[in-house]
Amino acid sequence: MIKPTLPQGTRDFPPQTLRKRQYVLQTIREVFERSGFQPLETPAMENLDTLLGKYGEEGDKLIFRILNNGLDNPGKHDQAMAGFHQVLEGQNSRAVTERALRYDLTIPFARFVAMNHGQLSFPFKRYQMQPVWRADKPQKGRYREFWQCDADVVGSPSLLYEAELSEIYLEAFRRLGIAVQIRINHRHILAALAEACGGGRLTDITAAIDKLDKVGLEKVMEELARKGFDDAQCSIIRQYLSIEGDNEEKLTATAALLGTHAKEGLTDLRWLLTFLRRPDGSDPLTIDLTLARGLDYYTGMIFEVKALEAVMGSIGGGGRYDDLTGLFGVPGIPGIGISFGVDRICDVIEEKGMFPPSIAAGPAVLFFHLGEAEARQAWQLLLALRQQGTACEMYPEAARFDKQFKYAERRHIPCVAFLGAEEIAEQTVRLKTLATGEQETLSRDAFLQRFARP
RNA sequence: GAGGGUGUAGCUCAGCUGGUUAGAGCAUCAGAUUGUGGUUCUGAGGGUCGUGGGUUCGAGCCCCAUCAUCCUCCCCA
Numbered sequence: 033m034i035k036p037t038l039p040q041g042t043r044d045f046p047p048q049t050l051r052k053r054q055y056v057l058q059t060i061r062e063v064f065e066r067s068g069f070q071p072l073e074t075p076a077m078e079n080l081d082t083l084l085g086k087y088g089e090e091g092d093k094l095i096f097r098i099l100n101n102g103l104d105n106p107g108k109h110d111q112a113m114a115g116f117h118q119v120l121e122g123q124n125s126r127a128v129t130e131r132a133l134r135y136d137l138t139i140p141f142a143r144f145v146a147m148n149h150g151q152l153s154f155p156f157k158r159y160q161m162q163p164v165w166r167a168d169k170p171q172k173g174r175y176r177e178f179w180q181c182d183a184d185v186v187g188s189p190s191l192l193y194e195a196e197l198s199e200i201y202l203e204a205f206r207r208l209g210i211a212v213q214i215r216i217n218h219r220h221i222l223a224a225l226a227e228a229c230g231g232g233r234l235t236d237i238t239a240a241i242d243k244l245d246k247v248g249l250e251k252v253m254e255e256l257a258r259k260g261f262d263d264a265q266c267s268i269i270r271q272y273l274s275i276e277g278d279n280e281e282k283l284t285a286t287a288a289l290l291g292t293h294a295k296e297g298l299t300d301l302r303w304l305l306t307f308l309r310r311p312d313g314s315d316p317l318t319i320d321l322t323l324a325r326g327l328d329y330y331t332g333m334i335f336e337v338k339a340l341e342a343v344m345g346s347i348g349g350g351g352r353y354d355d356l357t358g359l360f361g362v363p364g365i366p367g368i369g370i371s372f373g374v375d376r377i378c379d380v381i382e383e384k385g386m387f388p389p390s391i392a393a394g395p396a397v398l399f400f401h402l403g404e405a406e407a408r409q410a411w412q413l414l415l416a417l418r419q420q421g422t423a424c425e426m427y428p429e430a431a432r433f434d435k436q437f438k439y440a441e442r443r444h445i446p447c448v449a450f451l452g453a454e455e456i457a458e459q460t461v462r463l464k465t466l467a468t469g470e471q472e473t474l475s476r477d478a479f480l481q482r483f484a485r486p
Numbered sequence: 487g488a489g490g491g492u493g494u495a496g497c498u499c500a501g502c503u504g505g506u507u508a509g510a511g512c513a514u515c516a517g518a519u520u521g522u523g524g525u526u527c528u529g530a531g532g533g534u535c536g537u538g539g540g541u542u543c544g545a546g547c548c549c550c551a552u553c554a555u556c557c558u559c560c561c562c563a
Contacts, residue, residue, distance in 0.1 A: 037554070090561060093487090136563090164563085169487085171557060178563065239561095325562095337563095346563065373563030402521080437523035452521065464522070471522080 041168070041176025051391045053179075053378055056208065057161055060181045060372055063204045064159040067196060069183050072158040074140040080132045084124065086139045086359065088328050094166045096133040096176075103128070133165035137182040138329075138356070138369055145186050145367075146360035154187025154365075161374075173344050173376050182350075184369030186357070191300060194333050194352065195307050197370045201337060201348060202316055208377065209386045211340040212347070215320035216304070218333050219351075220297030222324060224290040225272055229265040236261075237269065238324035244273055245322065275321055279305055282319045300333060329353045335370060339380045347376045394443040395423035396483055397463075401430045402452045410451040413461060413476060422483040440466060449479070 038044065045053060083095055103112045108127075115127030134140050137160045145152065161181045168174055183200060185193045198214065205212045226234040240255045252273065256266055268289070275285040279301075287298055305315050325334045332352030339347050350370030357365045381387055397417065399410045410426060417424045425445075427436045440448050450462040461479045464471045474482065 040554085088561095094561085166562080168562070169560095170555090174562075180563065327562095344563095345561095349563070371563070376563055400522090432523085433520070434523040441524075448522090450521075454521080462521090466523090469522090 039176070041170035041174075043175065043177075048392060052382070052387050053374065055387065055391050056374055056377055056381070057179075057181065059207050060204050060374075061159070061161065063200055063207065064181075064183050067157075067183075067200055069157045069159040072141065072144065072160050073162060074134070074137075074144055074160070076133060076163070077131045078134050078140055078143065080124065080126075080130055082143050082360075083132050083135055083139060086329065087135060091135065091327075094168055095135050096165045096167050097129040098131040098133065099129055100127070100131075134162075135166060136164050137162060137180050137371065138184065138327075141182070141184055141186075141369075142356040142367075143360055145365060146357040146362040149357065149362050149365065152187070155185050155190075155193070156187050157183070157185045159183045173379055175375055178376075179374035181372040181374055182369055184367055186365050186367035189354075189366045191303055191307070191333075193368050194300075194304050197350065197368060198304070198308055198317060198335070201335070201370060204372065205337070208381065210342075210347075210377065210380055210384075213338050213340055214317050215323050215336045215338065216301065216317050216333060217320055217323035218297030218301055219331050220300075221286060221290065221294045221321065224293035224297065225269070227293045228268050228290055229261065233261075241269065241273060241322045242324045249273055272321065279315050279317075279319045282321060286321065297332075304333065325349060325351060327351075329356055329359075331355070333368070339376075342380045342383055344376055344380055344383075347373045347380060349373075392444050394445040395425050396445070396447060397422065397424040398436070398440040398443070398445045398448045399424065399426040400433075400436050400448055400450050401427040402450065403430050406452050406456065409456050410449070413449070413451065413479070416476075416480055417483060420480060420484055422485075437466075 077098060080095075080097060084092055087094075102108070105112075111127045115125035118125040119128050141158065141160060145156065159182060161179065163177050163179050165177050168176060170176055183197060185197075201212075201214055222238055223234060226232065226237050229237065236259050237256070240252050240259070243255075244252055249270070253266055253270060256269060261269070271289055272286075275282055275289070277285070283298055283302055286294055301319060305317060305319075308316055310316065320336070323334060323336055325336065330351035331354040334351035335349060336346045337348035338344075348371055350368070352366070352368040354366045355363055356367055357363070399407075399414050401407050402410075407426065407430075414424055414426055427439060437448070439445075446466060448464050448466065450464070452462075455461055455473070458473075460473050460475055462471060462473050463479060463482070
């Protein structure tokens with residue numbers, strides 16, 4: 033016999049935990065649906081080719097690959113051996129693995145759109161809530177299997193969707209009771225910065241400046257110097273990172289520093305901020321010029337959501353991509369999407385103790401088991417209660433009362449019903465509310481009425 | 487991929503510089519009362535101390551390895 037364990041970074045979800053997750057999923061789903069997004073699901077696994085090269089070099093390493101079946105087939109022995117040698121040299125081999133678990137929901141969606149663009153009417157708005165897998169090393173807020181909730185729109189370059197998705201973030205986190213900061217930036221601005229530094233090396237720059245709030249300005253500049261940026265280039269980046277103030281001030285300062293190269297990005301940001309501006313003049317979004325986001329396919333506005341009042345990495349992110357389906361041979365379909373990190377969101381709500389107590393509630397009524405004959409009568413009432421849509425159950429045997437009470441308490445069942453000899457004789461039922469200890473004797477009709485939904 | 491912490495009862499943990507039969511609280515079960523529990527009292531079950539080696543007269547404690555888990559860096563949701 034072996035000790036049962038879970039694969040690293042995966043978790044079981046016992047009932048109490050799952051209720052919390054479902055509450056989060058349901059809340060987000062309602063916001064998606066209300067905004068006109070339609071549900072979509074894709075398979076847990078994709079062809080490896082579909083995923084490789086879409087998430088950057090690091091991303092490829094974190095994709096869970098599925099070993100092909102039948103590798104022990106003697107007829108294919110040589111092929112398999114050759115494949116393994118390729119794998120050992122760090123290359124991919126279809127002879128060994130040709131499928132992989134999905135890494136996110138965006139690329140599978142792009143694959144879906146590329147396959148079905150003839151049937152879809154654009155703009156196409158879909159949401160998707162499914163687990164994804166990453167071969168990361170687990171730690172706080174990081175799992176190998178976790179859920180994402182994505183909303184994407186493809187087939188329109190309109191900034192109206194930047195606005196719509198922003199409002200979805202705001203509304204969802206408002207409903208969940210999480211205080212967040214939603215940060216935005218624009219890839220064009222980052223590109224303009226790289227341009228001002230002589231072009232190219234965009235990744236080196238973004239990787240370094242992304243760490244600003246974590247390691248501080250001086251460490252960032254050290255890293256850049258180490259990577260071979262000269263004084264003139266460092267000076268520009270230093271000025272860029274030194275830009276502070278409110279959104280308006282950041283826009284102005286960036287325009288002054290980067291000039292025409294950044295114009296398009298700045299115009300987009302300004303439009304979005306103005307569009308979303310609240311009646312009191314406040315901006316619900318915050319410009320963060322250091323925000324880069326690792327995913328290669330973003331080309332326009334980028335988003336990231338941080339929980340305030342909680343130590344946690346980002347709990348959501350997204351951005352616009354001009355040509356995601358182009359990777360699959362269908363060019364010219366621009367899109368934008370956002371993602372909710374459900375597991376981290378659950379962790380934050382748990383940390384803040386913000387889950388509504390109601391989600392722990394069990395069935396409405398527990399029927400006590402008072403003996404074989406009594407239980408038979410009570411069972412009929414139980415069925416009638418269920419028929420009208422009220423959740424209820426019966427204790428399985430005529431155990432001591434304290435056991436039956438304790439069971440009700442543990443299951444968070446608020447009421448218990450007694451149907452014993454007396455009640456049967458009088459055609460009544462005795463109802464006790466556990467929280468208050470109150471008891472009352474009701475006719476069976478009145479009893480059913482008590483739990484009937486309005 | 488690099489580096490650290492922690493593994494003792496179902497859960498949370500104690501266990502001294504290595505020394506008899508490894509403990510506590512909670513939980514569970516049984517009993518004291520039985521058509522109304524949660525307070526109280528009594529008792530019981532449950533641990534090859536993560537696993538495998540080593541040092542020692544003697545290891546839960548020291549050493550090595552291994553596994554699991556948590557955390558930090560990298561990167562991310």
